[in-house]
Amino acid sequence: MKVDTPWIEDFVDALSQVTGQGEVPLHVPEFSGNEWTYLKDCLDSTFVSSVGQYVDQFEVELAKFTGAKYAVAVVNGTAALHVALELSGVQGNDEVLVPTMTFVATANAVRYCGATPHFVDCETSTLGMDVERLRLHLERISEIRGDQCVNRQTGRVIRAIVPMHTFGHPSDLNGLVKLAHEFKLVLIEDAAEALGSFYQGTHVGVFGRFGVLSFNGNKTITTGGGGALLTNDERLAKHAKHLTTTAKRVHPWEYFHDEVGYNYRMPNINAALGCAQLEQLPKLLIEKRNLYEQYKKSLGKLNGVTLLNEPEGCRSNYWLQTIMLSEGRQDQLTALLEFTNKKGQMTRPIWNLLHTLPSYSNAPRMDLRCAQDMAKSLLNIPSSAVLGRVAC
């Protein structure tokens, strides 16, 4: 491999026209609203933990913003995925369809239920699941028995499908809803990266039985650590609340737990931060879109590089800005990573594909050639909302 230094220097120039010089992180949170006020209020009240009003308020505001009937706040997005899968009936010896190109939590949550991830390929326009090729795969390897989809090769029930909205770009939700219906699969959206993203005018996370959000420090808004389940089903929302709060029956003094629950409740102090962050969300989304426009202007002049934009009919939150190298430039990825990071411009490749990790190397899968190709060509570039504010 030969490093094309002039081309890489052009890239870094174009990048720093937008981000400025010096150390530029990949994504930093922004606390420019009522964060201090609500946190102080929370401390003054002494209700920092499992009791307090901010959790309720955060859930109400989240439901309002996303259009979900119910939101249940929990400790992190991974816990939300775990509970969503468990309440969807995923159990030991099941399989669950998940992308190979996602953060490891999507597959780990499947494993927490004792089930096995079954890896699905992506397509290039959304970076989400390739619905048409998945359909062909399922037609080939599965059959419907009663109201279950059975993998004929492994004998296991394929219970659910968990598409992920990569970097905030909505997947093909119409296609996924239809496929899930045809193959009797429960649809759970991993919308951890996609708060503020809309598919044909509807917020993502409400198309299936559950949607899952994350408020980790590097996401669009943060509660320090946190997550939420979205659902339109009242019974499931209540059960999710119950299961994530140790399954304790309401009683003035008695400790009676009617099933094996989890301590997945979001502490009040995290929810206080979340309430303030949610107020800032519309502004953050504008800044992130501005940043995309700025990058488009400066990186658009370079050859061999495409900036990913929102899929047709969708509005993305542009959580992480992403470039794709053309085939002829894929051999420059490592050099590009080295050079940008040395210059202080923090860039990152895509996750190692999950089917290549030791925990999942034996898991069933479809042909994953698109993800394998994309893994060689995707690069996340500095994406903090504050960069969009500076630039506009």
Ligand SMILES: *Cc1c(COP(=O)(O)O)cnc(C)c1O
């Ligand atoms: C961030 C993320 C999660 C997990 O969220 P945590 O709050 O960090 O547990 C799950 N899936 C995807 C795709 C994510 O990006």
